[in-house]
Amino acid sequence: MTAAPALLVEDLAVEFRTRSGVVHALENVGFAVSKGETLAIVGESGSGKSVTAYAIMGILDPAARVTSGRALLGGIDLLAVSREDLADVRGREIAMIFQNPRTALNPIRPVGRQIADVLLRHGNVTGAEAPQRAIELLQSVGIPDPARRARAYPFELSGGMCQRVMIAVAIAARPSVLIADEPTTGLDVTTQAVTMDLIGELAAKNGMATLFITHDLALAAQRADRIVVMHAGHVVENAPTREIFARPLHPYTAELIAATPDHAARLEALASIPGALPDLRRKNLPPCRFSERCARKTAACDQALPRIVAGAMHGAACWNPLS
Amino acid sequence: MIPLLDVAELSRRFAVGKTAGRLMRLRRRLAGSSDPVSQVHAVDDVSFTIGKGETVGLVGESGCGKSTLVRLVTRLLDPTDGIIRFNTRDLSLVPARRFARDPDRGRIQMVFQDSGESINPRFTAFAAIADPLRRLRRLKGQALKQKVEQAASQCGLPLELLSRYPHQLSGGQRARVGIARAIGVEPELLVLDEPTAALDVSVQVVILQLLQKLKRELGMSYLFVSHDLNVVRLLCDRVLVMYLGKIIEAGSAKAVFERPLHPYTQALVAAVPRLGHKPARLCLTGEPMSPIDPDPNVCRFYPRCTYRDSICATNMPALERRGSDREVACHFVEKFAAAS
Amino acid sequence: MSALAGTMRHARYVIGENPVTGLAFALFVIIVFVALLGQHVAPIDPLASDTAVALQPPSPHHWFGTDQLGRDIFSRVVVATRLDFGIAVASVALVFVMGGLAGVAAGFFGGWTDRVVSRIADTIMAFPLFVLAMGIVAALGNNVVNIVIATAVVNFPLYARVARAEANVRRETGFVEAARLSGNSEAQILVLQVLPNVLPILVVQMSLTMGYAILNAAGLSFIGLGVRPPTAEWGIMVAEGAGFMVSGEWWIAFFPGAALMIAVFCFNLLGDGLRDIVDPRRRT
Numbered sequence: 001m002t003a004a005p006a007l008l009v010e011d012l013a014v015e016f017r018t019r020s021g022v023v024h025a026l027e028n029v030g031f032a033v034s035k036g037e038t039l040a041i042v043g044e045s046g047s048g049k050s051v052t053a054y055a056i057m058g059i060l061d062p063a064a065r066v067t068s069g070r071a072l073l074g075g076i077d078l079l080a081v082s083r084e085d086l087a088d089v090r091g092r093e094i095a096m097i098f099q100n101p102r103t104a105l106n107p108i109r110p111v112g113r114q115i116a117d118v119l120l121r122h123g124n125v126t127g128a129e130a131p132q133r134a135i136e137l138l139q140s141v142g143i144p145d146p147a148r149r150a151r152a153y154p155f156e157l158s159g160g161m162c163q164r165v166m167i168a169v170a171i172a173a174r175p176s177v178l179i180a181d182e183p184t185t186g187l188d189v190t191t192q193a194v195t196m197d198l199i200g201e202l203a204a205k206n207g208m209a210t211l212f213i214t215h216d217l218a219l220a221a222q223r224a225d226r227i228v229v230m231h232a233g234h235v236v237e238n239a240p241t242r243e244i245f246a247r248p249l250h251p252y253t254a255e256l257i258a259a260t261p262d263h264a265a266r267l268e269a270l271a272s273i274p275g276a277l278p279d280l281r282r283k284n285l286p287p288c289r290f291s292e293r294c295a296r297k298t299a300a301c302d303q304a305l306p307r308i309v310a311g312a313m314h315g316a317a318c319w320n321p322l323s
Numbered sequence: 324m325i326p327l328l329d330v331a332e333l334s335r336r337f338a339v340g341k342t343a344g345r346l347m348r349l350r351r352r353l354a355g356s357s358d359p360v361s362q363v364h365a366v367d368d369v370s371f372t373i374g375k376g377e378t379v380g381l382v383g384e385s386g387c388g389k390s391t392l393v394r395l396v397t398r399l400l401d402p403t404d405g406i407i408r409f410n411t412r413d414l415s416l417v418p419a420r421r422f423a424r425d426p427d428r429g430r431i432q433m434v435f436q437d438s439g440e441s442i443n444p445r446f447t448a449f450a451a452i453a454d455p456l457r458r459l460r461r462l463k464g465q466a467l468k469q470k471v472e473q474a475a476s477q478c479g480l481p482l483e484l485l486s487r488y489p490h491q492l493s494g495g496q497r498a499r500v501g502i503a504r505a506i507g508v509e510p511e512l513l514v515l516d517e518p519t520a521a522l523d524v525s526v527q528v529v530i531l532q533l534l535q536k537l538k539r540e541l542g543m544s545y546l547f548v549s550h551d552l553n554v555v556r557l558l559c560d561r562v563l564v565m566y567l568g569k570i571i572e573a574g575s576a577k578a579v580f581e582r583p584l585h586p587y588t589q590a591l592v593a594a595v596p597r598l599g600h601k602p603a604r605l606c607l608t609g610e611p612m613s614p615i616d617p618d619p620n621v622c623r624f625y626p627r628c629t630y631r632d633s634i635c636a637t638n639m640p641a642l643e644r645r646g647s648d649r650e651v652a653c654h655f656v657e658k659f660a661a662a663s
Numbered sequence: 664m665s666a667l668a669g670t671m672r673h674a675r676y677v678i679g680e681n682p683v684t685g686l687a688f689a690l691f692v693i694i695v696f697v698a699l700l701g702q703h704v705a706p707i708d709p710l711a712s713d714t715a716v717a718l719q720p721p722s723p724h725h726w727f728g729t730d731q732l733g734r735d736i737f738s739r740v741v742v743a744t745r746l747d748f749g750i751a752v753a754s755v756a757l758v759f760v761m762g763g764l765a766g767v768a769a770g771f772f773g774g775w776t777d778r779v780v781s782r783i784a785d786t787i788m789a790f791p792l793f794v795l796a797m798g799i800v801a802a803l804g805n806n807v808v809n810i811v812i813a814t815a816v817v818n819f820p821l822y823a824r825v826a827r828a829e830a831n832v833r834r835e836t837g838f839v840e841a842a843r844l845s846g847n848s849e850a851q852i853l854v855l856q857v858l859p860n861v862l863p864i865l866v867v868q869m870s871l872t873m874g875y876a877i878l879n880a881a882g883l884s885f886i887g888l889g890v891r892p893p894t895a896e897w898g899i900m901v902a903e904g905a906g907f908m909v910s911g912e913w914w915i916a917f918f919p920g921a922a923l924m925i926a927v928f929c930f931n932l933l934g935d936g937l938r939d940i941v942d943p944r945r946r947t
Contacts, residue, residue, distance in 0.1 A: 458845050
């Protein structure tokens, strides 16, 4: 049907060893992002969306273990390669931007140098060309007076500018996949719009696949081609954006939409989601982790978790989906 | 009808730089400069009212002065100029450091954003809710326990959670503790500073509905500060839009969001992601003006405004009434009103 | 679960994770025990001198041997535990009250309080600390109380700094503002809201300072300031025994020295263990 996806995640499972037990953070997580596509992973806190991103990038907490799964990037399984090979791939083929730009940048190094570091590491330019290339990159992310700003330290720049620098560092080596972990949470709406515009433009220009993680359904609706909804470490629905709002299949997705304050809703019309996340340390977790909170639960829900068919346009992990 | 809160020409300026004390001023005077130290105009000539039982929203970018305005209204901070009239009494006459002992202290309370660590990590939920009741209502022993439990129940907080510490509570539970603490003394004006910003969407719904219910039950007025316009729209009767220390638009929440008149409000509303709408082309370019010693004759929005004209750089637009229920501070409102 | 139960559980975890910490706690308990009951545990009167048995090596009768005046070293070491431990506890308590409160006030109120406290701390820090301690004891007189005062003064800057930093961080947090809204006066906020948050960090510091306090007292006694003979104190005993090392009577200095080392080691490890318990970042 289409070319191989830029990033393909299959059957990813991650657990954390803590002193209060083993946390089954992720189970059977899988999705694909194609070149030029923007995929949003949407979920509330505890859904495992950030853990997924960190697992793909290989930057999980030391207490975490990937117990199964593959993350295929251009034929390489990121979860199976050695640390040296992973270090080569990171930055060059896949990059990540984070929520807090100030903590993602080195405070004692001028920003131009930080961009040049990436360029030099991944062999794109010579030592002499790197500073100029860095300035060009600063320009491409919309930083005014880039030649002067390249010599600035992160503390001299505003939050918005630090974020643009972080984006420049990420795309410097022209990766084919960009992961954005809550890039606009905490920003003003106007800054958020400008940042998302910037990411979109850069993705289009460089032909990047973008995987962006957010808890804001409306933002995902606006910016993503396809949405993956996660709940308690499972992928519960995977569909093109328009489909997911027109025809949500999974009960959790429908309830999430019903809880999102929207342009037209009245406060009384908003509905919260009953119950709470199950404790992921439990040994007796039901196969569907939403079943205990679900109004549509059937006997089949205790048997096994339905898997979303790989390659399906619109799939939901549910035995009793909304139709 | 006398409004509950009547704020007039309220201003707060902060001196820039650490040595902004007497020594610095002396030095500057000796150097021949007649200006005092550079000032940040955090809140600049702000006037608005809140009526009894009204919910007024306050929106604006970070750095617009919302937090400072909130601290002025709740009397945690002293204004540089202006009047804060609460039930016809001018509260600005009482210095902030003495207001803790004032009889009106219990009439204005605040709910904080959870992530600001607004509950003492060493206090149980019970102790946190009990604190204002102890100090302001002088309750003790059994009477105190009853009132705390009543406030907790009103906020949907299970009583067994009262012995827990903040780190043992979920985000939604902490939010309820913060609300219970604020309403225990039955304030007339409740200021809410981004109370649901750190909460998941499903929890946010519950908390917003709780706030709505409490408002009715206790007859409070709300000043609801938020950067989330959708939430403000749901909860608020009227909304004030702030930009760099000034109110640039005010009116009924519904009307302002449906038909924003000020260019900044238009950009703000356009930027809000909406289900089923593609992102609008934003026309905000350029850097915001510096809040330090801004030129009093230039419109604060001038550097970023697409519609700007020469008059905008020579005449600060005043907040003027447009129509029955709107105030806008812009020279070109008629033009926009016609265009939209 | 109450805070105490949670802390106890965390404490058990920390001790279990790092056996050395557990050892330090056990040792601490032993030291306290010996300090409290030392007088009654010591088999022989520590002051009783019997020149007939002077300079005897360790034996079944005198476990640590005897010193140049025939006094039983074991008994002296045991009895000295109370004195040294007492000095440590007293100095640390004094500096905690003085330095801790001054620092918290400086950090919370800022302004002139901060300036005065900081300048006092800076002045003290300008001197080499042991020399300052020597000077204080020399000026005020050679006794235990003055050792305690000297140790407290010398540690003042450390406590004031730590307390000031912690109070400063807490100054503008949400719960402090909430406390103002609740009608608390600034003094009430300082004592009831800020201090409980600063205390755990200071307690950790106290444990570490106890080791230093003992060394300080021992050092002062070693050079002749502070405790006077015939009082049994580890530092004096080391001083008295130092001269005999060369002639082969190693036990006179060795055992009190070893006691010093073990005590300081224990307090330092205790401090590390306490820090692990108290520091929220270590909690998973």
